[in-house]
Amino acid sequence: MKRFIARNAPGYLFLLPWFLGFFLLALGPILASLYLSFTRYDMVNAPRWIGFDNYTYMFTRDRRFWKALEVTFHYVALSVPARLIMALGVAMLLDKGLRSIGVYRAIFYLPSLLGASIAIAILWRQLFDANGVVNQTLGYFGIAGPDWLTNPDTSLYTLVILAMWQFGSPMLIFLAGLRGIPRDLYEAAEIDGTPRWRQFTRITLPLLAPVIFFNLVLQTIEAFKTFSSAFIISNGSGAPADSLLFYTVYLFNEAFKFFRMGYASALAWVLLIIIAVFTAIAFFTSKYWVHYENERD
Amino acid sequence: MACFTRRNFLHGAAATAALSGLASRPARASARTIRHFWWGNPERDRRTFEVIKAFQARHADIEVSGETIGWGDYWTKVATQTAGRNMPDLVQMDYRYLFEYVRRGALQPLDGFIGKSLMIGDFDKAPLEGGMVDGKLYALNIGSNSQVMVYNSRIFQEAGIDVDVLDWSYEQFAQVCEKITAKSGGKMKGSDDLSLTIDMLESFVRQNGREFYDAEGNVQATVEDTTAFWQYWADLRKAGVVRDKGKTIVLSPPLSDTGIVTGETAMGQHWSNQLVGIQALMKDEIGAGMVPKMANGRPGQFIKPSMFLSLSRDSRDVEAAMLYMNDWVSDPQITAILGIERGIPCSPRVREALKPNLKPVEVLSVNFFDAIQGKVAPVPPPPPKGAGEVRDAFMRIGTDVVLDRTKPADAASMFIEEAASIIERAR
Numbered sequence: 142m143k144r145f146i147a148r149n150a151p152g153y154l155f156l157l158p159w160f161l162g163f164f165l166l167a168l169g170p171i172l173a174s175l176y177l178s179f180t181r182y183d184m185v186n187a188p189r190w191i192g193f194d195n196y197t198y199m200f201t202r203d204r205r206f207w208k209a210l211e212v213t214f215h216y217v218a219l220s221v222p223a224r225l226i227m228a229l230g231v232a233m234l235l236d237k238g239l240r241s242i243g244v245y246r247a248i249f250y251l252p253s254l255l256g257a258s259i260a261i262a263i264l265w266r267q268l269f270d271a272n273g274v275v276n277q278t279l280g281y282f283g284i285a286g287p288d289w290l291t292n293p294d295t296s297l298y299t300l301v302i303l304a305m306w307q308f309g310s311p312m313l314i315f316l317a318g319l320r321g322i323p324r325d326l327y328e329a330a331e332i333d334g335t336p337r338w339r340q341f342t343r344i345t346l347p348l349l350a351p352v353i354f355f356n357l358v359l360q361t362i363e364a365f366k367t368f369s370s371a372f373i374i375s376n377g378s379g380a381p382a383d384s385l386l387f388y389t390v391y392l393f394n395e396a397f398k399f400f401r402m403g404y405a406s407a408l409a410w411v412l413l414i415i416i417a418v419f420t421a422i423a424f425f426t427s428k429y430w431v432h433y434e435n436e437r438d
Numbered sequence: 439m440a441c442f443t444r445r446n447f448l449h450g451a452a453a454t455a456a457l458s459g460l461a462s463r464p465a466r467a468s469a470r471t472i473r474h475f476w477w478g479n480p481e482r483d484r485r486t487f488e489v490i491k492a493f494q495a496r497h498a499d500i501e502v503s504g505e506t507i508g509w510g511d512y513w514t515k516v517a518t519q520t521a522g523r524n525m526p527d528l529v530q531m532d533y534r535y536l537f538e539y540v541r542r543g544a545l546q547p548l549d550g551f552i553g554k555s556l557m558i559g560d561f562d563k564a565p566l567e568g569g570m571v572d573g574k575l576y577a578l579n580i581g582s583n584s585q586v587m588v589y590n591s592r593i594f595q596e597a598g599i600d601v602d603v604l605d606w607s608y609e610q611f612a613q614v615c616e617k618i619t620a621k622s623g624g625k626m627k628g629s630d631d632l633s634l635t636i637d638m639l640e641s642f643v644r645q646n647g648r649e650f651y652d653a654e655g656n657v658q659a660t661v662e663d664t665t666a667f668w669q670y671w672a673d674l675r676k677a678g679v680v681r682d683k684g685k686t687i688v689l690s691p692p693l694s695d696t697g698i699v700t701g702e703t704a705m706g707q708h709w710s711n712q713l714v715g716i717q718a719l720m721k722d723e724i725g726a727g728m729v730p731k732m733a734n735g736r737p738g739q740f741i742k743p744s745m746f747l748s749l750s751r752d753s754r755d756v757e758a759a760m761l762y763m764n765d766w767v768s769d770p771q772i773t774a775i776l777g778i779e780r781g782i783p784c785s786p787r788v789r790e791a792l793k794p795n796l797k798p799v800e801v802l803s804v805n806f807f808d809a810i811q812g813k814v815a816p817v818p819p820p821p822p823k824g825a826g827e828v829r830d831a832f833m834r835i836g837t838d839v840v841l842d843r844t845k846p847a848d849a850a851s852m853f854i855e856e857a858a859s860i861i862e863r864a865r
Binding site for chain 1: 510511513514517518520521542543544682683684685687688689690826827830833834837838841843
């Protein structure tokens with residue numbers, strides 16, 4: 142016990158601000174929302190207990206709930222790999238030992254700082270507008286681009302591209318991971334005449350697996366929670382034709398547009414369970430593909 | 439790069455606080471504050487802030503904080519404030535949402551103030567009654583309103599259009615669209631595509647002899663009504679005489695993005711109190727016509743008590759709020775600033791005082807209003823709880839029709855079914 146404290150005390154000390162925030166600010170509202178999810182609550186009159194009605198309605202009658210799930214899963218499936226590949230690619234380029242690497246790192250990280258902001262969502266809307274920069278550029282090559290954002294077939298992809306562009310934080314983590322791979326392994330491979338691609342698949346990927354795993358879990362959770370960009374680009378409604386009806390956008394509208402706080406709370410808990418399940422799957426499968434160097438420590 | 443010193447930080451913090459309206463203005467040592475929130479456009483905002491200035495000049499002890507936002511975001515924000523028990527003292531109300539807010543207990547009745555602090559004894563009775571729910575006055579009419587087909591009179595003249603826009607049919611409307619599109623070689627379309635404008639469907643249903651919602655709040659519009667409506671616009675779309683569908687499916691655009699203002703179309707559907715705002719954004723002079731009619735000649739539009747001022751449940755200084763509200767509708771200086779931008783005032787005294795100073799576009803509004811008297815349908819029953827959500831569903835399902843992904847008939851049955859279930863669930 143004493144040893145445990147001695148070893149972990151600094152860690153918990155650093156966690157303290159988070160713990161304080163969680164227990165003092167977040168826990169109460171979270172428990173309240175669990176209670177509200179079993180009620181009908183229009184935010185003005187007192188909540189009325191209705192048991193599991195919200196949940197049964199959601200799964201049996203609410204077509205938009207399923208549509209929101211479809212859009213969100215589609216987005217997660219596309220944007221997470223896209224962002225991770227982008228992040229790893231850039232991290233490997235930066236790992237080449239460039240001069241003034243700090244500057245590049247800052248430049249590449251910038252979009253992630255800006256990415257979640259309202260301004261970027263608005264910028265994105267203008268870029269992909271029918272007469273926006275993207276279509277003008279395509280126009281130079283004689284290609285007539287579609288109305289990216291108002292066409293339900295393409296609108297989601299513009300958000301995937303936005304997600305890809307915000308590769309900064311996984312990139313930094315990858316970069317740190319790449320730095321941790323012993324150089325002599327590559328030197329040995331070089332001497333043996335191993336081609337670059339095999340060096341990548343046999344050295345880089347396996348040794349980076351814990352970092353990839355970490356990024357995968359974090360980015361998946363992040364992607365499920367995507368809200369502001371979808372909200373801005375779809376004018377808050379999930380339009381066109383519900384093609385941008387992200388789960389969180391639907392939840393927000395149910396809560397703040399249609400006054401169904403109880404139902405929205407139920408939606409929030411279902412989202413929590415979905416994210417928990419995906420994280421659990423990642424953890425359970427991780428033992429088959431993630432190996433830690435110091436496992437037998 | 440400047441260093442992040444403490445002084446810099448304090449400056450930044452002060453600026454942030456001022457921006458978010460938290461900083462108390464040192465120039466005014468006022469103890470009483472009231473908040474007034476409205477949906478607006480640049481012209482309306484300018485006038486309203488001028489009113490606030492005039493009011494404060496007179497009541498040095500009251501500070502009025504004006505908040506404004508576009509229609510599209512207004513209701514989300516009011517709903518959030520309602521939930522947070524942080525509603526502004528005075529909120530601008532719309533006929534469509536009034537009943538929902540009253541039934542949720544978010545507004546206070548005004549009956550107790552009439553004759554004491556609210557002098558509205560000589561106001562027109564009919565427009566005032568529009569603000570009553572369950573026999574009590576919850577919303578003070580600050581302008582009446584009606585649907586209007588706005589047109590660009592220069593384009594109309596150049597295309598040689600001589601149809602009577604106060605009494606025209608849907609066929610004639612379509613012909614005008616064709617003529618204008620042909621005349622400009624397709625560069626200018628006849629009209630906005632109004633497939634996603636539920637007011638147009640409501641008029642259409644009324645012309646078929648029904649109301650969208652009956653007196654009990656049930657959906658009375660039929661699948662046939664909706665199919666015919668969407669088919670009419672689908673035909674115009676196919677003929678290429680209405681605005682591009684990519685623009686059509688942008689929901690609730692600001693006035694500056696509507697076809698008539700951008701010069702992409704010669705016509706659009708608006709509400710009569712938007713005429714001043716539209717004209718302010720345009721060089722060409724605009725004209726005003728009525729909603730087209732069917733063969734049976736029944737009127738589609740009605741005179742709607744459009745904009746209201748309501749006292750919220752969360753008002754902390756009711757007395758100051760009522761002082762402001764009363765000046766708003768009866769004070770000569772303040773009503774002169776407001777003019778008829780929000781609609782036609784229901785105080786005969788105010789109307790009389792305004793007349794000599796009206797701008798041409800305001801004369802257009804007043805004349806339009808005079809011209810349609812007696813040619814409109816009676817005010818429909820109040821929309822039920824959930825009507826706002828039905829409007830959303832209409833635009834969402836209609837988008838698929840505009841994009842040609844669903845046939846009008848299929849979409850119509852889907853919409854009517856969903857509308858009924860929304861109303862059912864909201865009960």
